[in-house]
Every structure is written in C-alpha cells, then in structure tokens.
Amino acid sequence: MLLNKDLYQHHGYLKGLYLALKITLINLLRNLFKKERLTLNYPEEKYQYSDRFKGLHILTIKEDGSLRCTSCMLCATNCPAQCIHIVASNHDDPSVEKAPVSFEIELLRCVFCGFCAEACPVDAIRLGGEYELAGHFERDWIVDQHFLAYRKSLNEGKGVLSVVEDKNRMKLKL
Amino acid sequence: MSDIKKEKKIVTFKWNDQEIQAEEGSNLLKAALDHGIEVAHYCYHPGLSVSGVCRMCMVEQIGDKAPPRPYPSCNATVSEGIHVRNDTPKVTSAVQSTLEFHLVNHPLDCTICDQAGECKLQEYYMEHGAYDSSMVDKKVHKEKVQDIGRNVMLDAERCILCSRCVRFTAEITKTHELGILNRGDHAEITAIEPLKNDYAANVVDICPVGALTSKDFRFNQRVWFLEDLETTCLGCVTGCSVKISQNHNGAFRVRPREDQEVNGYWMCDEGREIYKHLSSLGRLQFPLKNNSGLFIPTESEQFLSTLPRPMAIILSTHLTVEEYEAIFHLIPEDQVYFYRLPEEGPEFDSLLKRSDKNANRLGLEKSYYKAYNNVLNWTTKDCSLAGAKEKLNSVKSCFIVVPEFLPHFIKAKNNFENFLHSLPKECLKIALAYDDLFQGINHCDYLLPVPTFAEKDGTFFNFKEQARTLKKGIVYSQQAQSVPDYLALITKTTNNSKGFSHAAQ
Numbered sequence: 001m002l003l004n005k006d007l008y009q010h011h012g013y014l015k016g017l018y019l020a021l022k023i024t025l026i027n028l029l030r031n032l033f034k035k036e037r038l039t040l041n042y043p044e045e046k047y048q049y050s051d052r053f054k055g056l057h058i059l060t061i062k063e064d065g066s067l068r069c070t071s072c073m074l075c076a077t078n079c080p081a082q083c084i085h086i087v088a089s090n091h092d093d094p095s096v097e098k099a100p101v102s103f104e105i106e107l108l109r110c111v112f113c114g115f116c117a118e119a120c121p122v123d124a125i126r127l128g129g130e131y132e133l134a135g136h137f138e139r140d141w142i143v144d145q146h147f148l149a150y151r152k153s154l155n156e157g158k159g160v161l162s163v164v165e166d167k168n169r170m171k172l173k174l
Numbered sequence: 175m176s177d178i179k180k181e182k183k184i185v186t187f188k189w190n191d192q193e194i195q196a197e198e199g200s201n202l203l204k205a206a207l208d209h210g211i212e213v214a215h216y217c218y219h220p221g222l223s224v225s226g227v228c229r230m231c232m233v234e235q236i237g238d239k240a241p242p243r244p245y246p247s248c249n250a251t252v253s254e255g256i257h258v259r260n261d262t263p264k265v266t267s268a269v270q271s272t273l274e275f276h277l278v279n280h281p282l283d284c285t286i287c288d289q290a291g292e293c294k295l296q297e298y299y300m301e302h303g304a305y306d307s308s309m310v311d312k313k314v315h316k317e318k319v320q321d322i323g324r325n326v327m328l329d330a331e332r333c334i335l336c337s338r339c340v341r342f343t344a345e346i347t348k349t350h351e352l353g354i355l356n357r358g359d360h361a362e363i364t365a366i367e368p369l370k371n372d373y374a375a376n377v378v379d380i381c382p383v384g385a386l387t388s389k390d391f392r393f394n395q396r397v398w399f400l401e402d403l404e405t406t407c408l409g410c411v412t413g414c415s416v417k418i419s420q421n422h423n424g425a426f427r428v429r430p431r432e433d434q435e436v437n438g439y440w441m442c443d444e445g446r447e448i449y450k451h452l453s454s455l456g457r458l459q460f461p462l463k464n465n466s467g468l469f470i471p472t473e474s475e476q477f478l479s480t481l482p483r484p485m486a487i488i489l490s491t492h493l494t495v496e497e498y499e500a501i502f503h504l505i506p507e508d509q510v511y512f513y514r515l516p517e518e519g520p521e522f523d524s525l526l527k528r529s530d531k532n533a534n535r536l537g538l539e540k541s542y543y544k545a546y547n548n549v550l551n552w553t554t555k556d557c558s559l560a561g562a563k564e565k566l567n568s569v570k571s572c573f574i575v576v577p578e579f580l581p582h583f584i585k586a587k588n589n590f591e592n593f594l595h596s597l598p599k600e601c602l603k604i605a606l607a608y609d610d611l612f613q614g615i616n617h618c619d620y621l622l623p624v625p626t627f628a629e630k631d632g633t634f635f636n637f638k639e640q641a642r643t644l645k646k647g648i649v650y651s652q653q654a655q656s657v658p659d660y661l662a663l664i665t666k667t668t669n670n671s672k673g674f675s676h677a678a679q
Binding site for chain 1: 283392
C-alpha cells in the first residue's frame with residue numbers, strides 16, 4: 001500500500017527515501033564530522049542524570065546509624081504497585097517506640113513513581129540515582145533493609161543521613 | 175399500680191432541621207446518634223454514665239425559654255417540642271476552640287500510633303478544626319510507653335482525659351484500677367494498680383484516641399488495611415457479637431459489636447484470643463498422613479474409600495447446627511459420639527463469661543433430637559467420660575473432630591490428649607483438625623483440614639437459646655472441607671446411601 005501516491009508518481013521512490021531518512025542522515029553527518037556526539041559508548045562512558053532522577057531506593061539513617069523509618073506504613077499504603085512490605089515491632093527506647101524489623105521492596109514490581117518518598121513524613125525513603133538494574137534471578141530483586149540502607153554505593157556502606165532527627169522531630173511546634 | 179407501669183411517652187423534638195421522635199426524658203445526644211446524625215463527642219458512651227467533660231457535643235436551644243448559652247447535649251434530656259441546633263456560629267466556634275484545647279498537649283505522633291485511621295481526634299480535626307495552632311508554649315510531656323497490666327499499654331501524652339476508661343473500671347468491672355491524677359495541664363490517666371479484671375481490653379476499644387492500645391495488636395497492622403468480619407464469639411455459651419479484623423495476611427484482632435440482647439458493648443479478654451488460630455502457621459493446608467511420627471501430604475479420597483469397618487465419629491461441640499443436621503442425616507445414631515470440654519472457672523462471672531465452653535451444646539442437643547427422635551444422653555455419648563469410651567473399643571476406624579479453641583483451655587488440652595491416648599491402638603484415627611498444633615497429634619493416623627468458625631456460614635444456639643449467626647470471611651486454608659463434606663465423600667466412594675456404617679458388610 002502506498003501512503004503517498006502523488007509523491008511516488010511525480011518523483012519516484014528516491015525522494016520518499018530521502019524524506020524518510022532526512023533526520024537520520026543529518027545526525028549521521030553531524031556525528032561523523034563534529035566532536036560532541038549524541039550517543040555514548042555506554043558501559044565505558046556513563047550518562048550523568050540530574051539529582052531528581054528516580055532510581056534505586058535509599059533508606060536513610062539516623063545519627064546513631066539505625067534506620068530512620070518509623071514503619072508508619074504510609075509508603076506501603078501509597079504504593080500503586082504494592083511492592084513495599086514492612087514488619088514493625090516495638091523499640092526499647094520509648095522516644096522511638098516503633099521501628100521496622102524488616103523492610104522489603106520487590107524491585108521487579110516497583111514502577112519507580114516516587115510516591116513512597118512523597119508519602120514519607122520523616123524523609124526515611126528516597127529514590128536515588130542508581131539506574132543499572134539488571135540481574136539473573138527473580139529472587140535477587142526482593143531487597144531488604146541491609147541493601148536499601150547500607151549498600152556499598154551509599155557512603156561506603158555507612159548510609160545516607162536523614163534530614164529529620166528524633167530530637168528535632170519532638171521540638172517541632174505543630 | 176397504673177402509676178408504676180406508666181409507659182414512656184414518645185415525644186417529638188427538632189435537631190437542626192430534622193424532626194426526631196424519642197422517649198421523653200431519654201438522653202438527647204443518644205436520640206440524635208440513634209437517628210444517624212453525626213455529632214462530635216469523646217466522653218459520652220452509651221454503655222457508661224454521663225460525665226460531660228469533653229464539651230464537644232454542644233447544642234444551642236432555639237426559642238423563648240431557651241437558656242442563653244450552649245450546653246452539652248449528652249447531659250440534657252429529650253422533652254416535647256424543644257428545638258436545638260449544633261450548626262450555629264456560637265456552637266461551631268465553641269467546638270473548634272474546645273478541640274484546639276484538646277490538642278494543646280497532644281504529641282501528634284500519628285505515624286507511630288496504632289489508633290491512626292480510626293482516631294476521633296483525626297476525624298474531628300478534619301471536620302471541625304483545621305486551624306493552625308496558636309500555642310507558643312512548649313507542650314507538656316508525660317510518660318509515653320507504660321505497661322499498665324493485662325493486655326493494655328498506656329500513652330499518657332496522647333490522652334484527652336475523656337475519662338471513659340476510668341468510668342469503665344468504676345461502673346462495669348467495679349475494680350477501680352484507673353484514675354485521673356493531678357490538675358490542669360498535668361492531669362493524667364494513671365493506673366493506681368495494674369489492671370487485673372478480665373474485661374480490661376474493653377478500655378482499648380472505648381478510648382477515642384490512641385492513649386490506650388492493645389499489646390496484642392500493637393504495631394501488627396495499620397487499621398486501614400483491615401476489614402471487619404461481623405460474626406459471633408464461640409469461646410463460651412454466652413455467644414457475644416464480635417467483629418474480627420482481618421485481611422489476606424491473616425486475622426489480627428477481635429472487638430465486641432453492640433448487641434443489647436447478649437453482650438451490650440463489651441466482651442471478655444479470653445474471647446479476644448479466638449482469632450489466633452485462623453491464620454496461624456500451623457493451619458493444615460492439605461490432608462496429612464502420619465508416617466511413624468512424620469506427617470506427609472496425602473490424597474484424602476484414596477484412603478477414605480478403603481477404611482476398615484465398623485466406624486465411629488466423635489464430634490466436637492463447636493460445629494454449627496447446619497453441620498450437625500447434615501452429619502446426623504448421614505450417620506446412624508449408634509456411631510455418633512461427642513467430646514465435651516470440661517468446665518473452667520466460675521459458672522458465671524456476673525458479667526459475660528461462663529464456665530461452659532461448649533458453645534453450641536444446645537444446638538447440638540436440638541439437632542440430635544430432630545434427627546434421631548431421641549434425647550441426647552450425655553453419660554453414654556460423652557467421650558470425656560469413662561462409660562462412653564469403652565464402647566469405642568470394637569471400633570476399627572474413628573473420625574475425631576478436634577475441638578476449636580482447644581489451646582485456650584488449659585484443662586481441656588490435657589484431657590483431650592489423654593482421651594486420644596486412651597483410644598485402642600489398632601483403631602485407625604482420623605483427626606478432622608484446623609491446625610497441627612494440638613496436643614496428642616502423634617496418636618492420630620491422618621489429619622484432614624476443616625474450616626474454622628470464621629470460614630463458614632452457620633447458626634448456633636447460646637445458653638439462652640438465642641440463634642447466633644456465624645459468617646464466612648477470608649479463607650486461610652484453601653483445601654479445607656467441612657465435616658459433613660468428608661462424610662459425604664465416604665458415602666459417595668463406597669456407592670451406598672448408608673456407606674458410613676454398612677458398606678464393608
């Protein structure tokens with residue numbers, strides 16, 4: 001089926017070919033003769049996304065190194081993919097009271113929408129910049145709090161400090 | 175005499191623009207609430223006396239002889255022709271200021287509070303408050319995580335001093351453990367001694383905020399993930415109306431439902447444990463065979479068709495009337511036996527709890543009479559007694575329906591194990607159980623999964639012969655079949671209408 005019968009009858013197929021490949025040809029020539037290129041040699045060169053990029057989740061920590069999360073379950077409630085599973089328990093310190101014993105995210109289900117970070121009242125979960133997510137087994141993509149908070153890429157395993165501390169939280173005039 | 179039996183007069187009064195009919199002299203707030211009008215209130219509870227401390231249910235009376243200022247409707251009575259409004263500017267500003275006062279020292283830790291989602295402070299703030307706090311002073315901090323005995327945790331900071339719990343321990347249980355100490359900002363609910371009554375967990379239900387929370391339910395689940403199943407407690411013969419909060423991860427708590435004929439607004443602490451076996455790890459998911467101590471999965475139809483005769487069945491007292499009728503229809507009278515749980519505690523503790531734990535004993539007797547035209551004689555049919563046990567000696571295969579709630583009764587647990595142990599060794603024992611955690615499991619040859627009381631529809635009769643209904647909620651054991659279904663399976667496989675008794679002959 002011919003999409004543009006007039007064009008074919010008047011100019012033959014060459015004009016149509018040129019029109020179809022016009023942008024590709026321009027980019028080909030630009031890449032051949034100019035220094036700055038639009039493509040990357042991916043595994044060797046890496047693209048720097050902005051800080052707002054929504055990649056792999058980070059669980060932030062408090063000054064004492066424990067998880068910032070209070071397990072209020074607002075992220076799990078807000079999650080459209082229902083991929084966050086939290087088990088809460090008592091904490092010995094009465095000023096903390098509630099803390100997660102298990103915080104799991106099913107990364108293969110996650111749609112990286114960032115609703116969890118939006119829902120979090122204490123800056124406990126963020127979406128970080130890591131985007132290289134590929135692997136072999138499904139089971140490797142259910143990640144727990146040790147990976148989410150203390151993986152190597154986060155300050156050499158020390159974790160990322162939250163902006164909300166318990167002391168400050170109590171001082172807030174609400 | 176006619177003066178004493180004077181009937182209550184029904185009068186008409188007006189709440190906002192709605193005309194309401196109620197008994198003369200009855201509570202004004204209750205009359206409005208009963209007619210579906212939503213009125214903010216913390217301290218008023220229909221099961222307790224009026225204290226009028228929260229000042230949230232204010233109304234303003236319209237008319238010539240009306241008092242000049244708003245008054246709390248919970249402390250007023252219905253009379254002919256009065257017109258009250260709670261939407262006047264005077265009342266709305268009064269309610270908003272009152273709510274602001276309630277929140278002055280409230281810590282606002284909703285994120286870790288179990289009450290969040292069903293908290294009256296949250297609800298009324300969205301409805302009546304929605305202001306910015308005008309407080310410049312620091313909040314008064316009180317002790318947060320206090321274990322006050324039984325199943326109850328107290329957070330004094332979250333309390334708004336409605337005094338419902340204090341009135342509960344003073345009026346219902348009459349044990350007086352709780353009180354309000356100190357004055358003004360420093361007033362707080364205090365356990366003068368640890369809670370010791372058997373109804374302590376009711377204070378958690380009546381607490382309108384998150385000050386009193388249940389240790390058992392603490393941090394297990396957020397309430398907005400839960401659905402309520404309205405059913406009946408099978409813990410004893412009282413049969414209280416309850417609701418079980420559950421979702422697909424399991425069941426999490428039991429709370430009472432209002433039912434003026436049986437339990438009013440309350441239930442006992444023992445009854446709050448009945449949800450625990452619904453989704454326990456031990457729930458049977460498929461038929462199991464005892465392979466010298468190790469239970470391995472098997473096919474139920476395979477061995478049900480080749481059972482040695484004669485057979486007998488030992489029923490528990492917790493099945494529904496419908497199940498009993500179906501069972502008695504399939505099985506001749508001489509092969510039906512029962513296992514009655516021993517009585518525990520005082521016969522009646524003057525509130526709700528009774529010693530007879532055989533919840534459907536009356537329904538069982540009724541359907542027995544209906545099926546066999548014969549009054550049930552417990553001395554010959556109750557296997558917990560010695561007389562009936564001897565009759566089982568000649569039986570070759572025996573179905574045993576494991577009583578529900580067995581783990582909650584200390585006496586019954588050991589009794590049941592002894593009973594299983596006393597059955598003859600050569601008899602094939604098939605336990606119809608909901609889980610594999612009961613004692614004496616090693617004496618059984620087969621385990622067949624059956625539904626729990628929250629996984630089937632049905633009826634039972636409580637001690638007053640009132641029909642109580644059970645409702646089917648979320649099913650946690652997919653392969654579970656009811657007891658009559660298994661028995662019907664035997665009839666089907668042996669291709670004989672009375673297959674249970676005579677197929678082998």
